[in-house]
Amino acid sequence: MIDTLDREIAGGEERIRLDVEDGIGLLTLCRPGTLNGWSWESTRQLGLMADRIRFDDSIRTVLLRAEGRAFCAGIDVTAPGGGITGRTTAERAHRYQEGIRWAHERFAAFAGLPQPVVAAVQGYCLGFGFELALMADIRVAADDAVFALPETGLGVAVDAGGDLRIARDAGAGWAKYLALTGRRIDAATAERLGLLQRVVPAAELPAVSRAVAGDIAANAPLAVRAVKRDIDAFADAGLAAALDRTAMSAALTLTSDDCHEGYTAKAARRTPRFGGC
Numbered sequence: 001m002i003d004t005l006d007r008e009i010a011g012g013e014e015r016i017r018l019d020v021e022d023g024i025g026l027l028t029l030c031r032p033g034t035l036n037g038w039s040w041e042s043t044r045q046l047g048l049m050a051d052r053i054r055f056d057d058s059i060r061t062v063l064l065r066a067e068g069r070a071f072c073a074g075i076d077v078t079a080p081g082g083g084i085t086g087r088t089t090a091e092r093a094h095r096y097q098e099g100i101r102w103a104h105e106r107f108a109a110f111a112g113l114p115q116p117v118v119a120a121v122q123g124y125c126l127g128f129g130f131e132l133a134l135m136a137d138i139r140v141a142a143d144d145a146v147f148a149l150p151e152t153g154l155g156v157a158v159d160a161g162g163d164l165r166i167a168r169d170a171g172a173g174w175a176k177y178l179a180l181t182g183r184r185i186d187a188a189t190a191e192r193l194g195l196l197q198r199v200v201p202a203a204e205l206p207a208v209s210r211a212v213a214g215d216i217a218a219n220a221p222l223a224v225r226a227v228k229r230d231i232d233a234f235a236d237a238g239l240a241a242a243l244d245r246t247a248m249s250a251a252l253t254l255t256s257d258d259c260h261e262g263y264t265a266k267a268a269r270r271t272p273r274f275g276g277c
Helices: 040-054 089-111 128-134 162-170 172-181 187-192 202-217 221-235 239-254 257-268
Strands: 016-021 024-029 061-066 117-121 124-126 138-142 146-148 198-200
Touching (some): 040 089, 117 202, 124 128, 128 146, 128 162, 138 187, 138 202, 146 187, 162 172, 162 239, 187 198
Parallel strands (some): 061 117, 117 138
């Protein structure tokens, strides 16, 4: 996984970049060559950035955006440390569960920032990319954005709480439909379900999302933070306990034969043959 959790980000290793302009923390996914594929290292850097943003009074709101033609196409299976080993299946499952719990702590630091987060989404927003966007407070998407949770087709559970947040925002039925089928939806459908607040032409996404973030940054900081905190206390009731269960479900499925079959079949571009074990 991550062998030096407390180190800073070395030059050339950035998965996420932070710039501050006019009260807005511009948090940019900056690996367009991999379609901003996610990794353990990306998670570590997200936690570092959240810690920096939290105590920076010059940042009144955060704009989460991405370089290239995709917001985030999901997990980067080629990233170092992608697999967790163990002497037995039980030990491996335990290590996966602890790794996912560690990741959840970093995601909670980001989702729980006192400053509101606006996500600007273009192109593919799949798997973890979709889950990351759902951690934002407000989501603006280009009309070419595509969303999906394809995990069950690979033999794994949704592991970062995206299905739970869809259930919160769009209802349990839609959460099950998207997570159990893995089907993709377009931006217009996501907006209709309440998963997006605005959909705009792709060329207008940078300006519109920046304007939304700017509107928030122009308001009274203490009031803005209080409103976010109060709404989250209501909307996220029960989320922490559900995420703890999610870590266990993800660990068990990640160590299953079905998971191995799912990823093998995807690499071979064939239909997986799941055995339920």
